Every structure is written in C-alpha cells, then in structure tokens.
Amino acid sequence: MKKVLVLGGGRIGAAIAKNLSADHAVTLADLSIDHLDYLHSDCQLVAADACDDESLKNLVQPFDVVVGALPSLLGFDRLKALIELNKMIVDISFFAEDALALNELAKTNGVTALVDFGLAPGISNLYAGHFVQQFDQVDAFACKVGGVPVERLKPFEYKAPFAPLDVIEEYTRPARMRREGKEIILPAMSEIESLYFKGVGHMEAFNTDGLRSLLQTVNIPTMAEKTVRYNGHATLIQQLIDAGFFKPEHRDATAKVLLEQWQFDENEPDLTVMEISASGVKNGKPHAETYQLIDHYDQQNNVSSMARTTGYTCAAGVRLALNNELPKGVLPPEIIGQNPSWFAHIMSELATHNINIKAV
Numbered sequence: 001m002k003k004v005l006v007l008g009g010g011r012i013g014a015a016i017a018k019n020l021s022a023d024h025a026v027t028l029a030d031l032s033i034d035h036l037d038y039l040h041s042d043c044q045l046v047a048a049d050a051c052d053d054e055s056l057k058n059l060v061q062p063f064d065v066v067v068g069a070l071p072s073l074l075g076f077d078r079l080k081a082l083i084e085l086n087k088m089i090v091d092i093s094f095f096a097e098d099a100l101a102l103n104e105l106a107k108t109n110g111v112t113a114l115v116d117f118g119l120a121p122g123i124s125n126l127y128a129g130h131f132v133q134q135f136d137q138v139d140a141f142a143c144k145v146g147g148v149p150v151e152r153l154k155p156f157e158y159k160a161p162f163a164p165l166d167v168i169e170e171y172t173r174p175a176r177m178r179r180e181g182k183e184i185i186l187p188a189m190s191e192i193e194s195l196y197f198k199g200v201g202h203m204e205a206f207n208t209d210g211l212r213s214l215l216q217t218v219n220i221p222t223m224a225e226k227t228v229r230y231n232g233h234a235t236l237i238q239q240l241i242d243a244g245f246f247k248p249e250h251r252d253a254t255a256k257v258l259l260e261q262w263q264f265d266e267n268e269p270d271l272t273v274m275e276i277s278a279s280g281v282k283n284g285k286p287h288a289e290t291y292q293l294i295d296h297y298d299q300q301n302n303v304s305s306m307a308r309t310t311g312y313t314c315a316a317g318v319r320l321a322l323n324n325e326l327p328k329g330v331l332p333p334e335i336i337g338q339n340p341s342w343f344a345h346i347m348s349e350l351a352t353h354n355i356n357i358k359a360v
Contacts, residue, residue, distance in 0.1 A: 001025050002322050005063040006043075007050045007078070009036050011161060012092065012118075013069030015303055015311035017043050020067075020318060029059060050078055060087050065318055068093050072166050076102075083111050090317045092118040092310060096169070100213055103330040113330045117317040118310035120145040120225070121212050122333055123357065124276055126346060127291065128214055128223075129337025131278040135287065138220045138280040144195060144205040145274040146228030147306040149264065150297070157230040160262040161270065161306040164255040167262070170227065171237055172246050175207040181221040189234050189241075193226070197273045197294055206234045213332035228273055264304070269297035272305040276357070293357045309355055316349040 002024050006017045009030030017028040018039060026043035028036065033045040049055050051074060060066055066082055068075060068091035075093025082089045083106050091099075091113065099115040106113050116122055124143035131138050149159045160167050174185045189206045196202050210225035240246060245254045264270065272295040279288040295305045317333075320326070320342060327335075336342045347357070 002064040003027070003062060004065055004067065004318060005029060005060055006067040006069060008067075008069035008071075008093075009033060009045075010069065011304055011307045012311045012314075013067070014039060015307035016067055016069060016092075016314050016318075019312055019315040023319075024322075027063070050074070053081060056081055057085055060085055064088065065090065065322060067091070067314060067318060069314070071163060072096065072169070079113065079115070080105070083109055083113060086111055088112050088321060090114040090117050090314055090321060092116070092122070092314045094118070094121065094166075096173070098213075099330050099332065100216060107329045110328055112321055112326045112328055114317045114321055114326075114333070114336070115330055116212060116332050117314050119272065119306070119313060120210060120274060121214075122310065122313050123293070123350075124210075124225070124274065125212075125214060125333035126337035126343060127276045127278075127357075128218055128220070129334035130340075130343050131280075131289070132218050132220070132334070133338045133340065133343075134282065135278070136281040136284065138218075138278050140222040140277075140279045141214075141218075141220045142224045142226070142277050143210065143274065144226040144228050145210075145272075146203070146205075147270055147272045148228075148230055150269040150271050152230055155236060156233065156261060158233055158262065159264045159268070159270070160258075161264065161304060164258040164262055165251065168246055168251055168255060168258075170208050172241065173209045175209045175225070176211060176215060177207070177225075178211070178215060178221065178223045183215065189238055191226075192234050194231075195228070195275060197275075197292060200271065200273060200294060202231060203228050203273065204231050204234060205229075214334060217332060217334050228275075267299075267302050269299070270305045271296060272309050274309075274357075275360075290360050291357045292360050293355070295355055308353060312350060312353050312355060313346065316346045319349065320345055 006028045021042040029046045029048040065088045072095045075095035076097035205226035208227040274293040277290040
C-alpha cells in the first residue's frame, strides 16, 4: 500500500483523499482540519502550513506521491518546492504560471509531475492528446465546460466551487486561442455561443483562457476553450466588469460580496457539463468527433459534481503514476492522452464512478 499526501482540504482535496483512501494510506494536510472530521475514519488528518519550506520538507518525507490541491496563488511555488524535494506530484491547483517552465528542473531531479490533472484542464487535455494519437491529423479542437448549481437563483444563476477570486481571474484574464496556425488573444467572455445538453437544456459558452499547455504541446492549428453557464450570466458579469467591480483595487471587496452570493449551501446539488470536439482526417478521410459529459451531484455520498469530475480524475492520475513507469518531467494530461493504454486507464476508472464521456 503506497503512501499519499494530499495538500489542501477544500472540497476537491477532500474528495481526492477519500477516493484514494480505498486502496492507499492517505494523509490530508491543511492549515485547519476542523472542517474535516468526517474524513477521520478514511485518512490521517494533519494541520500543517505547506507554505513554510521547512515544514513542507518534514511533512512530505515519508510519502510516495504528493497531491497538490492548494489555491491557485500558491500552486506554482509549491510545485517547484516539491520538485526540489524530489517528490512525485499530481497537481490540480491550476495556477496562472507556466508549469512547463519547471520541466527541466523536474527532469534533472528525476521527478514525474502530472499537472492540470482535473476536469478542464484535465479530461479535456486527455482527449486532445487522444485525438492527436487517433487521427491522421487534427485540424481543430474545442472544449466547452462549466459547473453550475442545479437551482437557478437570480441574479447570477451561479455558485462557485472555487474561491471567487479564482473565478474573477477566469472572467478577466485574456483568452489565448489558436486559429489557422496563428496564436491570438481575445477578451475573456467574448464570442458567446449557444449549445445544448440533453436533460439540461440550452446554455451559453464564452471564451476563457483555458488552453494552457495545449498551446505548447500539440500541433493543432485551431483550438479554443470556453466556459459554460446558464443563459444570461455572461451579460450580467460583463456589466460588473464594465462598471469597474473587477478592477485590481476593487477585486478583494467584490470577492467578499460574491462569496456570500456564490457560496453553495451544505449538500446543495450542482451540475457539470462539458463538450469536447475535434475535426480533421482519420483513416485518410475527413472526420469529426464530439463528446459530452453531463455529471450530477452524488447525493448518496454528498460529493459535488465538480469535486467528482475534478477530484476523481486527479485520483486516477495518482494511481496511474504509482503503477506505471511514467517519463520524468512535467507532464500535462495531453501527454498522457497520447498513450492509448494510459488514456484507457483513466477513462475506465472514471467510468467506475459513473463519470461517462459519451459520443454525440
């Protein structure tokens, strides 16, 4: 039984720890563990400051792999620290910095670091790599993804499974895309389009900066990533942006207000939707594929859909890393997706939790 350390006891970190405790010895570390008593029978709980280098060094020493589930502002620095400590890591902190900048450091230290191993980035990247491996050539790739509450309450019809500041960053950071081989930058929340999910209805999708490592690792001429929300959400948020509420000097105050509006109630059901598409040439002929994921809150175990789709993907990545001889270096999911057996392993494990990505 391998030893796993999960850094970060938020909803997703807790879901990862509980999932991995089924077949591994898991320790969950957070600044405060008072809210984690319900996990006491599943894993060891440790109050620790992962931002303190000496504390981190002492904490991680006995573990075979470390899961990074920290806030995005801490993620890159702690990933670097863990690589310097020669620890295998699977990370979902989704920091703004370029994880591939640490690739040579990881190789030098003989470390395998899986990064962005969640929903999107995560499952979407796995599929991008899978398409690259399966097609003769991929001409276009797109991912449209979002998490929303089941109950649609005005004015936002949205609640955040992450910190509001992280969502504000998503809504304001310019979106990097690729079109016909050229990299372009578009405003976040631009080019709103409609899409349909069976049983959910019509929703809207708008540009966000979610391609991340894909812009460096795969040779697909046209790529886009969009965030999905209920219809009308983008217009409302754009009004707040235009009014200055998301300016740097106002962000902290805005985030405090939104925290009250966007906080999920205990055991409140949420919903995750994703559409992944690719077109190009396969077996010498023009070919296109589209897949959708529609995932719901787990009422039996009280696990949110976002924690399921993000956390269980991460947990599958941990098991993959522990049971296979993966390359050394920083590995985004699209690299894993280009190996058919590794891709199948991740998808099979997700299917055991009824997380199914279906062709449409």
